[in-house]
Amino acid sequence: xxxxxxxxxxxxxxxxxxxxxxAPQRINIxxxxxxxxxxxxxxxxxxxxxxYLDFVAAVDYVEDKQFEVNYVVxxxxxxxxxxxxxxxxxxxxxxxxxxxxxxxxxxxxxxxYDLMGITFSGNSELKRGFFVAEGINEFxxxxxxxxxx
Amino acid sequence: MSGSKYIEIPIGPQHxxxxxxxxxxxxxxxxKIVDVIPSTGYNHRGIERLCEDNTFLRDVFLAGRVCxxxxxxxxxxxxxxxxRVGNIDVPPRAKYxxxxxxxxxxxHSHMLLFAILGELIGFQTLFMLxxxxxxxxxxxxxxxxxxxxxxxxxxPGGVRxxxxxxxxxxxxxxxxxxxxxxxxxxxxxxxxxIIKKRLSGVGILDVQDVYRYGFVGPIARxxxxxxxxxxxxxxxAYNDIPFNVITRNECDSWSRMMVRVDELFExxxxxxxxxxHLPEGPIGPKAMIRTVKAGEAIARxxxxxxxxxxxxxxxxxxxxxxxxxxxxxxxNILNCQVMFKDANLADLPAILVSLDPCISCMERLVVVExxxxxxxxxxxxxxx
Numbered sequence: 183x184x185x186x187x188x189x190x191x192x193x194x195x196x197x198x199x200x201x202x203x204x205a206p207q208r209i210n211i212x213x214x215x216x217x218x219x220x221x222x223x224x225x226x227x228x229x230x231x232x233x234y235l236d237f238v239a240a241v242d243y244v245e246d247k248q249f250e251v252n253y254v255v256x257x258x259x260x261x262x263x264x265x266x267x268x269x270x271x272x273x274x275x276x277x278x279x280x281x282x283x284x285x286x287x288x289x290x291x292x293x294x295y296d297l298m299g300i301t302f303s304g305n306s307e308l309k310r311g312f313f314v315a316e317g318i319n320e321f322x323x324x325x326x327x328x329x330x331x
Numbered sequence: 332m333s334g335s336k337y338i339e340i341p342i343g344p345q346h347x348x349x350x351x352x353x354x355x356x357x358x359x360x361x362x363k364i365v366d367v368i369p370s371t372g373y374n375h376r377g378i379e380r381l382c383e384d385n386t387f388l389r390d391v392f393l394a395g396r397v398c399x400x401x402x403x404x405x406x407x408x409x410x411x412x413x414x415r416v417g418n419i420d421v422p423p424r425a426k427y428x429x430x431x432x433x434x435x436x437x438x439h440s441h442m443l444l445f446a447i448l449g450e451l452i453g454f455q456t457l458f459m460l461x462x463x464x465x466x467x468x469x470x471x472x473x474x475x476x477x478x479x480x481x482x483x484x485x486x487p488g489g490v491r492x493x494x495x496x497x498x499x500x501x502x503x504x505x506x507x508x509x510x511x512x513x514x515x516x517x518x519x520x521x522x523x524x525i526i527k528k529r530l531s532g533v534g535i536l537d538v539q540d541v542y543r544y545g546f547v548g549p550i551a552r553x554x555x556x557x558x559x560x561x562x563x564x565x566x567x568a569y570n571d572i573p574f575n576v577i578t579r580n581e582c583d584s585w586s587r588m589m590v591r592v593d594e595l596f597e598x599x600x601x602x603x604x605x606x607x608h609l610p611e612g613p614i615g616p617k618a619m620i621r622t623v624k625a626g627e628a629i630a631r632x633x634x635x636x637x638x639x640x641x642x643x644x645x646x647x648x649x650x651x652x653x654x655x656x657x658x659x660x661x662x663n664i665l666n667c668q669v670m671f672k673d674a675n676l677a678d679l680p681a682i683l684v685s686l687d688p689c690i691s692c693m694e695r696l697v698v699v700e701x702x703x704x705x706x707x708x709x710x711x712x713x714x715x
Contacts (some may be wrong), residue, residue, distance in 0.1 A: 185701040205415070207564055208629065234545040236631075237657035239642050254629065254642070260561050263629055286545040289665040297379075322380050 186260040197221055198266075211266045215277050218253075218268060222280045224272040225255065227266075233257040233264075236279075238290035240298040242272075242325045247277045250302055270300065279304035297323040332390045341677065344373045346478050349683075350447070351665070351690035359676055361540075367671040367679075369664060374690055382654035387413060387487070388621050390651065393684065395483050397656060398518040398689055399444065403436045403476075404634040405656075406485040411566050412641040415628035419620060423610040425489035426568040431605045432475055432484055433567065433632075434598040438509065439468040440635035441591045441598075444687050445516060448588065452529045464512045468504045474498055489615020499606045504598050510520075513595045520585075520592055530585035534599055534670040534682035537582065544666035547659050548687060550593065553587040554581045554600075560633035567632075584685035607626020622649045634659055636687050660689045 183191075186297040187203045189210070194201060196221060198213040208269060213221055225233065237252040243250060248269045255264040268277060279302040281288040296312040301323040337358045344352035352373035358366040378397055382390045394409035395402040407429055414421060421429075435581075442465040444519055447458030469479040476482035476492060484490055499553045520526055559576040561569040575594040579586040625647040631640050637659030644653040663686050670682055 192533050205628070208477040220411060231539070233465070236545065236638070237640060237661075241644060241651075241653050254644070255595075255642070256638075258563075258632075262632075265513055265629065284664065286666055289661070311372045311647075313372055314512050316373065322377060324613065325383075327518065 186257070186262040189260060190262075190264060193224060194221065209262055209264050211264060211267060215268045215270055219264060219280060219283070221238060221255075221279050222283050223278050226283060227258075232259050233289065235284050236263070238287070238294055240294040240300050240323070242298065242323065244325050249294050249298065249302060251275075251294065253261045253278060253280075268286055275300045277302055281305050296307060297321060299324060336360060340676070348687075349690075351494045351660035353688070357671075357676065357677070357679065362677070364674045364676055364679065366670045367668045369564070369667065371665070373691075379654050379656060381652060384411070386621065386649045387623050387651060388619060388649075388656065391486055392483060394656075397658070399480060400440050400479070400689065401436055401634050401639075402703065403432050403482050403484060404484070404632055404711060407433055407567065408630050408634075408639050408641045409643075410485050411486045411632065412622070412628050412643045413623055415630055416626045416643055416645050417487075417623045418622070419488050419616075420612045421489055422615065423568070424493075424612045425614045427571075427605045427609050428475075428494065428614060429485055429489045429567040429601050430569060430572065431494075432472065432490075432654075433480060434601045434605075435468055435472050435475070436482075437635045438595055439465050439472070440687075442468065443593055444591065444684065445588070446635070448526075448623045448681075448684050451684050452525065454523075454525065457700055461516065466511065467509055469501055470503055476503060477644040482650070485689060486615060487620040491542070494606070494609065499609070501604055503603065506603055510596070510599050513592065517592045518587075519587070520588060527554075528583060529589060529678075529681050529687065530583065531581070532583050532585075533678045534584040534587075534685055535562070535582050536670050540669045544669060545636075545662045546666065547662050548633070548635075548638065549590045550587055552576065552578045552664055553590045554582045558638075560631045560638050564715050565580040565629045565680050566630070568605065572601055574601050584682050622647070623651075636689055637663060658689070660687075664688050664690070 184203060190209055191201055197217055198211050200212045202210050216254060217314045233255050236256045238279050239252040241250045249272060253266040257264060279291055281291060288305060288307055289306045291305050292308055294300045295308040296314050298309060337360055340357045340359060341354060342357055343349050343354040353371040356368040356370060357364055376489055384395055390708060391406055391409060395406045397405045442461050446458045446461040461600040472482060473479045475617055476484040536554045538556060540553045541554050541556050557576055557578050562576060575598045577590050579590055623645045625645055629640060629642045631638055639659055640657040642655040643651050646652045667686055674682060
C-alpha cells in the first residue's frame with residue numbers, strides 16, 4: 183500500500199464506504215451524502231494547511247437516475263488528488279454545504295447549482311445567473327433537459 | 332447612500348481597467364475599500380456542454396478555444412487527460428515539444444500582463460516596449476506551430492509538427508535576445524519608484540488565505556506557497572528538465588509580478604534545455620485518436636495563471652460523457668475579495684492586474700452546428 187493511501191485510510195476509515203488508489207497520485211473515495219461535513223471536518227483536522235479544494239464536479243448519471251458530486255482535493259504533502267464522491271437521487275438532489283469549513287467551496291457549490299441544479303443546505307448564495315445567462319430556467323448540464331445540438 | 336455609511340461603486344462589466352466582462356461591486360468608506368463582491372455571468376459560453384455533444388477529436392479544438400492566450404496549455408491538459416483515460420503513450424520527442432511550446436506560451440502570457448500593468452498604472456512606454464519584445468515569442472510560436480496565437484498544436488498522443496535543426500537555431504538566437512530584455516524589465520520592476528509605490532504593500536494575501544480559498548499559480552507562490560504542478564504532478568517532459576520553483580514572501584501585488592518576472596528566466600532556461608536535449612523519434616501516433624475506452628481521469632497542468640484541471644469521463648466510443656474544466660482564474664478571481672480589504676479604491680486596478688485575470692476561460696461561445704453549418708446562437712436558444 184502506498185504512503186498516501188495509508189495516510190488517507192488512517193484519516194478516513196470508518197467514515198467512508200470505499201477508499202481506492204486508482205492510479206499514481208489519484209485516490210477515489212466513495213461516501214454517503216450525510217457524511218460530507220464530517221469528512222471535510224476530519225480532513226481539516228488531519229491535513230490542516232496541507233490541502234485545498236481543487237474543484238467540485240457534478241455528473242448526471244442518466245442510467246442510474248443519480249447525480250454524483252465529486253469534491254476534488256489536492257494534498258500538498260502527499261502530492262495526491264483525493265476525489266471524494268457522493269451519489270444523490272435526481273429528485274431533490276441536496277448536500278450540506280461545506281463553505282462554512284472551506285470558504286472556497288461557496289463558488290464551486292454555486293456553479294454546481296447553476297449548471298446542474300444541485301442544492302447545498304446552508305449556502306445562502308445559491309442563485310441562477312451565476313454563470314448561465316438570465317432567463318434560462320433549465321440546468322444546462324443535466325442531460326435530459328437540453329436538446330442536443 | 333442613505334442609511335449606510337458605505338457607498339457601493341460598480342466597476343464593470345465594461346470598464347477601462349477590465350479587459351473582459353465581469354462586475355465588481357465595490358463597497359467603499361471614503362477612499363477605503365470595505366468589501367468587493369465579484370459578479371459573473373456575462374461571458375459563459377457553455378463549452379463543457381458543447382464538449383459532451385462533440386467527439387473527442389473535435390473537442391481538442393474546443394479546448395484550445397477556452398482561452399486565447401493560453402490555448403496550448405488547454406489542449407495539453409485535455410490531451411493529457413484523454414491519454415490517462417485511454418492509457419495512451421506519448422513519444423518522448425512529443426513530450427519535449429509540448430514543453431517547449433507551453434513555456435513559450437507562459438513567456439508571452441506573462442509579458443502581456445507586464446504590458447497591461449504598464450497601461451493600467453499610466454506607464455504607456457512600458458506597455459509599448461513589452462509588447463514589442465513579446466512579438467519575438469509570438470514569432471517563435473508561429474515558427475513551431477504555424478500560428479502566432481491559436482496554435483492547435485497538441486493532439487492526444489503527440490503533437491502536430493516537428494522541429495528542424497534550423498528552427499532550433501532560430502529559437503536559441505531569439506531566446507538570447509528575450510533573456511536580455513527580461514533582465515532589463517526585472518531592473519525596471521525592482522527600481523522604478525512608481526511601480527514599487529503602486530504595487531508594494533498593496534493587495535496583501537495571507538498564506539492562510541491561500542489554503543482557505545485555494546489560490547493557485549504565481550499568486551500562491553508570491554505568498555510563500557511552494558506549489559507548481561510541473562514538479563508535483565508530472566506531465567509533458569518536466570520530470571526530465573531541471574528548473575526552479577520561484578517563491579517570494581512579500582505576499583503583495585509587487586511580489587506577484589516579481590514571481591512572474593523570475594519565472595520568465597526559468598521558462599527561457601527550460602526551452603533552451605529542451606531544444607538541446609530533444610530526443611529523436613516520432614512526434615505522435617500513426618493515426619488520429621478518435622475513440623477512447625471507458626474510464627475517467629483527472630489531469631492537472633501548470634498554466635501561466637496557475638493550476639488548470641480537466642476531468643473527463645468516457646463511456647467508450649467517440650464522445651466524452653462529461654468534461655469538467657476548472658481554470659486557475661476560477662479560484663483566483665472569485666475569491667479575490669480577501670486581497671482588497673482596507674486597500675484604497677485607486678489600488679483596485681493594480682491589485683486586479685496582479686491576479687492576471689482571465690474571465691473568458693473562467694466562465695467558459697455557444698456555437699451550435701446544425702446541418703453541417705456553424706452558427707452563433709444565444710444560450711436561451713440552446714436551452715430550448
